[in-house]
Amino acid sequence: GEDVEQSLFLSVREGDSSVINCTYTDSSSTYLYWYKQEPGAGLQLLTYIFSNMDMKQDQRLTVLLNKKDKHLSLRIADTQTGDSAIYFCAELSPGGGNKLTFGTGTQLKVEL
Amino acid sequence: DTEVTQTPKHLVMGMTNKKSLKCEQHMGHRAMYWYKQKAKKPPELMFVYSYEKLSINESVPSRFSPECPNSSLLNLHLHALQPEDSALYLCASSQEDTSSYNEQFFGPGTRLTVL
Numbered sequence: 686g687e688d689v690e691q692s693l694f695l696s697v698r699e700g701d702s703s704v705i706n707c708t709y710t711d712s713s714s715t716y717l718y719w720y721k722q723e724p725g726a727g728l729q730l731l732t733y734i735f736s737n738m739d740m741k742q743d744q745r746l747t748v749l750l751n752k753k754d755k756h757l758s759l760r761i762a763d764t765q766t767g768d769s770a771i772y773f774c775a776e777l778s779p780g781g782g783n784k785l786t787f788g789t790g791t792q793l794k795v796e797l
Numbered sequence: 798d799t800e801v802t803q804t805p806k807h808l809v810m811g812m813t814n815k816k817s818l819k820c821e822q823h824m825g826h827r828a829m830y831w832y833k834q835k836a837k838k839p840p841e842l843m844f845v846y847s848y849e850k851l852s853i854n855e856s857v858p859s860r861f862s863p864e865c866p867n868s869s870l871l872n873l874h875l876h877a878l879q880p881e882d883s884a885l886y887l888c889a890s891s892q893e894d895t896s897s898y899n900e901q902f903f904g905p906g907t908r909l910t911v912l
Contacts, residue, residue: 789838
């Protein structure tokens with residue numbers, strides 16, 4: 686099947702904004718998520734958006750959803766070195782069973 | 798307690814060994830999951846348990862055998878693995894509630910190496 690696509694790598698300077706993009710596959714997905722994975726650790730949910738929303742803001746995080754293009758983005762304002770990690774978008778399959786399909790992952794590197 | 802614990806943290810095993818991975822949560826979640834994650838790749842779903850019954854098996858080879866002895870525990874029994882099974886195995890849990898955003902809480906994983 687199709688992959689949920691993300692760009693592989695993003696490098697930003699501390700204090701700048703980061704934008705991580707995701708193209709998902711299933712237009713009927715109900716929820717879309719952003720997870721963060723630090724080295725040697727499990728995944729941590731950062732934020733999510735319901736499919737009937739266009740935008741969601743949560744402190745430094747802004748999620749934009751374009752359902753027509755099946756495009757999801759995560760903007761991190763004032764990026765810090767502690768934000769360096771791999772970021773995965775994920776879509777919840779509408780068929781039930783709590784099945785998440787993860788994107789290919791974007792490694793964010795924050796430089797001083 | 799919002800933690801999912803996994804043991805062991807690291808495991809090295811030969812192809813003829815039998816071993817088990819363990820996962821525990823005390824959040825009252827009734828859905829539990831096993832994922833496999835290869836280096837630099839996203840997690841891939843292996844199994845889902847819902848109310849202690851296997852609800853999803855993503856065509857996983859029979860050398861991986863899941864078990865859910867109670868609502869807090871999830872095991873993954875390993876037998877006759879291949880070197881390509883070396884990966885990070887992640888356990889997760891969530892509410893069994895399809896009406897909400899249903900956050901999955903992940904454990905730190907078991908790093909498995911098959912020699």
